[in-house]
Amino acid sequence: MLTIHTKLVNAMIAQARQDHPIETCGIIAGPVKSNLPLRLIPMRNIAQSEDFFEFDSQQQLQVWREMEQRDEEPIVIYHSHTHSQAYPSHTDVQYATEPQAHYIIISTDQTYEDEIRSFRIVEKMVIEERVRIVKTYQSDLELMLA
Template sequence: MLTITRALYDQIVAHARADHPDEACGVVAGPAGTGRPERFIPMLNAARSPTFYEFDSGDLLKLYREMDDRDEEPVVVYHSHTATEAYPSRTDVTYANEPGAHYVLVSTADTDGAGPFQFRSYRIVDGEITEEEVEVVETY
């Protein structure tokens, strides 16, 4: 199960809505070994595409160095789907290289980025997708 604060949940949704119609992407880092998402890090979708996201390799390298310096790890890797449901695509599964992370998808399909949305979380390990419950809390 993913337990996430309302503030982080709202930031992820706001990023997805702001970048619509392009896919948004980012990371929520947390203290290494805790599994607790704490630091919201919106990233630029280098592909600038409504159907595909790609982290800029330089930005990603900088992020991993920064997390290492802060003794953090990626707890949540998120992105949005603007035309389909919040379920990992084959490309998403290929990109899922953090077996300990929660992969969050926000769908803004058919909403123009402003209406109802789906917020779902998955574990993706060795190509296997497992949906998990999301618990939104006010604080940890």
């Protein structure tokens, strides 16, 4: 299960709406091994595509170095689907390289507008997980046990 603050969810939705019809993308960093998403980092979709996203490699290198210096990791990797439901495409599964991360997809398609779903993608297997949106985080210990 992913527990995530409502402010982070609102920020992802706002970014997805702003970037529509281009797929939006980004990460939410948190302390290593905490499963606690804290710091939203919007990323550039270098592909500038309506049905594909790709992090700008220069920006990704910079962000990953910064996370390492701050003892953080990508807790959430998110992007939008502009013409379909919030479910990983074949390409999404192929490019999923962070097995510890939650992969959030936000649909900006009119049929599924603002649908948010989270998945674990490990060794090309997709497992949907529950998303719990909260206004405050519980203690770190309670979150790690959840």
